[in-house]
Amino acid sequence: MDGFPIEIVLALIGVAVPISAFLWEFVVVGRRRLGYRVQMDTPVTGEIESVFPGVLTRLRPESPDSATDLKDLSVVLVRIENSGATTIDTSDYQTLDNGRAGLHVHFPQRRVIGMAVTELSHPGLAECLDARSGIAHRWIASASCGVIDLPKVPLNRGDHYKVLAILQRHGRAGADAEPELRGGIKGGRLLETRSRTGAPRAMVLLVGFLVLVIAAQLVVGVVRGDRPPRGCVAGELTVVGSSALRPVIQDAAQRYRAECRDLRFAFAFEGTERGLDRLTRAASTDGTLIAIGDNPIGANYPKLDRRSLAVAVFTVVTHPELDLPSLTTAQLRDIYAGRVTDWSELGGPPLPVVLVERAPGSGTRAVFEQRVLGGSQPAVPHTSCLAIQGRELAGPTRCTAEVTGDLLQTVRNTRGAIGYSEFGEATRAGLRTPALNGVAPDRQAALAGRYELWGIEFAYSYGGAPPGSPAAAFLRYLTDEAGSDVLRAHGTEPCRDLPNPARCGESG
Structure with a gap:
């Protein structure tokens, strides 16, 4: 059971149960639902007699054939509402005959003396409940029951109306029986609704269930909290090499550490060639040292x-x-051959050209020479870029930067300066990135073959990273797991996502 994904199972249950409850309530049983609620059922005889003694003995029903005194009266207010999830039409009422009545409110042991519709959710319902609609009251002598017949009123979702009735007890004294709504809804049901003054029982049960699921996930997380995720290793990994790739590698390492806390990282981004030299000198086969480069110059390092x-x-x-x-x-x-020395020769301002280059052995320099210049540059004297930053130069100048950060800083601080770098780093530095042959720097343009200045990022290990080592674990993360998302976020395209992954082995 050690590898059983119980957290995933609990999460799926926590999602499935609310969705199932929603579908059951609003699609299966609650799609078409007519509700009723008795909002008032109050005796009035005692109160009237106390205020107006003898008045009830003088009142008579409007019907001329009735000689019954008005006594043991009660007032009932019934609310009829569409409490379902869809519209109720006149054809949705279930009736056994072709009469206009669709619902019947029964009052056992009480006679209906009078009634009126007192509230409509919108004025359009008025014509459905007028004198021509079939709304009426009657007395069923065999059952000693007063009845109010209600018409087939079309109700949109949430619509309601109320009926106020004056009733008189018939027969034996005692507590009045509850009114009852009778009828039927095709594909739905009638139910007595309750005033929403508290949390529904079903909602309380659902919330309680979700709390239990969350608590179970917490317990599982605490129990397994000291166990690293599968694939994690402990130890230390040193990453050296290309300074152009420093941001993406450090970002990937930080995210890896969020999952695998027992692996520590050390970095030394001093250039591709220096990184490969360090890896070769160390000759480390324990998988604790790797180099990162942005050009396949590893052919000069056969043991890597x-x-x-x-x-x-x-x-x-x-x-x-x-x-x-x-x-x-x-x-x-x-420009790089020295044949253009002032930017005015290319339509720019009258400023001398300042070439800011990476040192020989830089992977970024090798990519630029290969893709743009068509070969290595001739050996020429170089000046340190730190010596010219911020100066107004009288003539064309060429300087060398050891790492990408120094190159970008020199270009930003020196008027007339031009250089080259990884695209993501250049945009973050706020420098201009002119198009090449009319095509702007873009990942999709490079993959389509329209943009020429691109290269392959490589990782090197001495003799191959042994299984279970820090190097093997981190390289697997970069190529097969969430590290691919980090590479993509920094503007590169993971080799695993290419239509032809073999293209990542190209050197030209």
Whole structure:
């Protein structure tokens, strides 16, 4: 029973029972329902005699053939209402004859002296209850019962009307019997409703049941609280490599830790090549060290095992004031070859071109050289980007940034600067990202082959991550589990989601 998903079963029960109760109440039995409620049944004889002595002996019913004195009177107010979930039409009343009456209110041992309709939920019901509708009262001598015949009144959901009757007790003294509504509704039922002054019993039972389900889930959670989810491992995992992938990897690690608290992470994002060098030097086979890279340069590291993660979109970035909506591949090659030295040559402002590059060995640089420049750049002297930030430069300049964060900061703080980085990081830095050959940086455009600057994110381990190790667990999370959602949220496309996952093995 250790792997039995009891929490899921409890959750399903907690959802199924309210839904079933709703369907039963409002679809099965409550779809068409006519309710009635006796809102008042009060004797009036004693009160009238005390205020007006002898008045009842002088009153007579309106009928000329009756000589009965008015005594033992009571007033009854009956509410008729559509308490179901659908409309009740005239054809929905069940009757054995073709008469106009659809309902009958019986008053055992009491005669109906007079009656009136006192309240309508809307004025349109008036013509259904006028003198021509068939509403009447009568006396059934064989049963000693007064009856009010009510017409077949069409009622929308929630509609109601009230009937006030003056009754006189007939026969033996004692407590008056309760009035009773008789009739039938096709596909439904008649029922006595109650005033909604308290919580219905069914609602109390349903709430109590849900409380029990929640309590059971809490108990199960406490009992299993110390057990890590299946697939979790304990220990420490160090992740090194591409600085362009730092945000997505750290985000994935944080979410993994929310489920698997016993795995600790350490990070050193100093560039793809440095990460691969560190992994090779450590020669660690215990699955506690992995490297992340954004270009398949692992061919120079034969002892490393490579696993593809996602397709990443890269972009050219420029200073916020450098408004160049689009650049072509040919223009970028001229810029990085030194043939364009001032932005005015491309229709921009009169500013010298400042090339901000990543150091050789960077995966992002390798992607840019391969996809845009068509090969490696010639060796030229480089200046540290920290030395030129914020300066007004008199001529074209080229500097080198060790990590993505330094490149983005230099481009943001240096007028006329241009560089390249992972697209998600560039947008978060607030830099301009001009289109490439007229196509804006976009994941779907890259997958469709219309946008050229893209690469593959890879994870490397020394000789393969052994089963049950921290590296194997985290890599499985990235490729097969919720980590794919993290990759997607950062603008990349997980390899597992591609129509042709083999494309993630491409190097060009």
